[in-house]
Amino acid sequence: MEEVDVEPAVTNIPAASDGKHLGFAWGPGDILVYETLYKASGSGCSFIHEVRKDEDIYSPNLRKLFNESHHIFVGLQTIREDLPSKNKKPQFVSISKNYRSVIRACMEELQQVAVSTKDAEVATQYGNQVSILLAIELIWNLCEVLTLSGSLLLHLLDWVRLHKADVDEKAAEVLQSESPAEHHDYWDVVVSYVLQGRLEEARQMLVKQATLHPAARKMYKLMDTLLSKMPFYNPGGTQTLTEFDVKWRHWHGEVNRCLQDNSFASNQHLEIICKIIVGDEDTLLEHKELLSTWYHFLVTRLLFSHPTVKPTELHYYAQSCMTMFLDARSVPEPLDNILLAAFEFDIHQVIKECSIALNNWWFVAHLTDLLDHCKLLQSHNLHFGSNLREFLLLEYASGLFTHHSLWQLAVDYFDNCPEFGRVYLGLQIEHIPLDTERKALKVLRICEQRQMSEQVRSICKIMAMRALRNNRLGSALSWSIRAKDAAFATLISERFLQDYCTRGTFSDLDLIDNLGPAMLLSDRLTFLGKYREFHKLYGEKRFSEAAKLLLSLMTAKIAPRSFWMTLLTDALPLLEQKEVIFSADQTHELMFCLEELTSSLNHSAPGTDKPTQDEDIEQTKVELLRLALARNLAMAIIKEGTIEA
């Protein structure tokens, strides 16, 4: 397939260009550009320019379009593959219509804002957006007619009627006037109705003229009969093609005869109508103003000259109508080429031309996705059909991801891209700013649901680090538990213990009390949890349990050696209780612990000349402990002996 060659778009940056370089830096959503010089010195103006890619993404007016089309997209993805295509077709048509009605709704809203705003620049901007949406809807509708609908011509007529709605406005104006038949737009309306094949409405209008001119009554009656008798072909109906053909030829002959015998010669307007319905091309081309587009001309010409046109013949008529309609000097514009490609059933070309002519991916991504679901891309001999779909969806979703809230919609698009969707999501979601805990949890949930363990871990680590930097130990601990980050949990547990040593109380009790199995993440965290448990038991006056736990913290080597002195000091009040709490055996073990600690301390601090004050205090502590232990041992032995006796 041939490439469409386009010149790359140039964006002007307010910076000097001669001999200067432009430096740049990629961000998640935009690119920063600044003036600089590589390999030379010199001065430059120090401005940095934030350049964005997708303007539409930031338009508040299009939010609705993005949001609502997202719902439709998700719905489309759930249509089951295995259903017979016959059952699916109506579903696809209704989805296509839903997309179009979202476009319409968005367009109407924009139109209102554009009209009501006083700022001329804003009005122009909105006006442009409206015209782009109009073009999109026009193209989409045509693709829908050509690929999804039966009875081609009838749908093409609907298509033209929908996009040439100014006839109705004009008609309303005429009908509301005092004397419609004398209104200066009267005949324009009648002819427009005929051009659009709205013969019933044309007849009703003609009645008004007929009553005004009783003398010409017979002529009006004849026209009314011709119009009412015109056969329409509906391939889905009961009528066969041959039956219709016979009927149509008969009618056509009748109109022709009227023209030949000058039945309408006395009224130029009726004569024109007669020429139109007989399919006279020159007459049609004289009404360019009313037709306004070559594709309207095409549909009218088909209606009155080739009512049984087959899809395969369309491109021939389309091409010739375009040539006939456009002036020799004008070249077709993007929209012309896009519509022509559609009439040629070259869906791929339509998508390609649209990607170039429109600046957003919304349209091509959604249309391609729909056509791919209808299996229309394959049937047009495009072996890379699904790749094209994914390519466009990825582009669209990546654009959404640069927006501070629309990124959430993008997740579903990525989910439906089997090849690269997951990798893209992984790369993009990491860069979502985690401004608040709530937002972090939102991002986290999305990653967890998709088992993106690396991203989950990273988010938790970032949050843990941030909490720690801000001295929010509890939050830091819970995030690092979520991250299963043992090293960091150790570090934070250490901080908790330090804080306890200096302040004598624990912060974040709720969290530490409810650690549960998470406690096992790191040794230090286990110790923190157990140590807090000891405090709880002590507070609840469950002394013997508390004592047992305290001892086991040391004997099972859960407590770091540096903390033993604190633990032993904690044992003091238990030893001083009237009741014997530590048994003789337990007291022995405590004594061992104390000896182990003091001997290691002595080793590590070889003979200094003078004991410092700290060492004095430490020494006093040890002596106090020894005394308490000895007394407790004595009491315990007595007590244990007494009970046994």
Added chain:
Amino acid sequence: MFVARSIAADHKDLIHDVSYDFHGRRMATCSSDQSVKVWDKSENGEWHCTASWKTHSGSVWRVTWAHPEFGQVLASCSFDRTAAVWEEIVGESNDKQRGLSHWIKRTTLVDSRTSVTDVKFAPKHMGLMLTTCSADGVVRIYEAPDVMNLSQWSLQHEISCKLSCSCISWNPSSSRAHQPMFAVGSDDSNVTYSGKVQIYEYNENTRKYAKAETLMTVTDAVHDIAFAPNLGRSFHVLAIATKDVRIFKLVPMRKESASTGPTKLEVQIVAQFDNHNSQVWRVSWNITSTLLASSGDDGCVRLWKANYMDNWKCTGILKGDGSPLTGSSGQPTAMSTVVGSSVQTSQNALNGMSAGRIGKRAPFAPPLRQLTSPKTYQHPAYY
């Protein structure tokens, strides 16, 4: 593409580097004025300078952010032969209210005897590691073993490249199938006929980095180099800024089980563009590696994109229009923002040309000629 806003950076001299943080909410700038500035983006998208300080005693070439898992950490490198690591300190609350942040120097890395030309953090899965390369041809890899104590950095590897180095890039792949890998580029003008890009790979057995490949086809000075995000592929993609833009594919060959040497790489050139006419100075990938940007002597930034059939093309050009905004240098706060864009230039001509063809249109008439309206050709979405 359009200019959303312009920010007066207020550096006293040339800006050499601008770097976004991981989430795109902060940026750092560095300049010949020997300073680094940190900028924070507010809720409404405005940039505010929250810190500005003298970092080096020479031009600061590059500034880069560590991954946020390691906190708020910056590294800079300079003509003064050093690289430095900076950490933001959570300060007093009144500082925050005034919109200021405090950065303190955690370490100065003084091993280089010449200008340090590039500084990069290694991929986060390797831990907190910093790499520098310098004009004396040495790549140095430092590690902070304790992420809570950034004043301790140990020099883990010193790799002599034999050529004056200008740039380094780490392969971001965190796949277990890939050993840590980086590429180093050289702008050495004394040696003409040798490859100017070398790829090094970590060897688990020797615990050292060994040269895996030299790109022999790149013999001109290399100014910048960038590995693309991996996308879960088995091969690597490398962009090079030399006398043109080049994109290479590096395909690891199947290893023989007995071999302990570095992975052999099959080097394929994917694209080569000389649109910048002369030297290309910077190359860089966007997050998903769907776009490559390059900056060159033609004064333009060019955007390159592959379509779904992997054909690369230039899809956008950012170009100075010759009308520099003049800085409001008197303002120390430097927060003036010039909103608006200079994008629209010649659309009126386009509109005017086609307007006459089809006459008037009702508000809801078909768009027709409007498709040539400003936005149409403005941003071709290449595919």
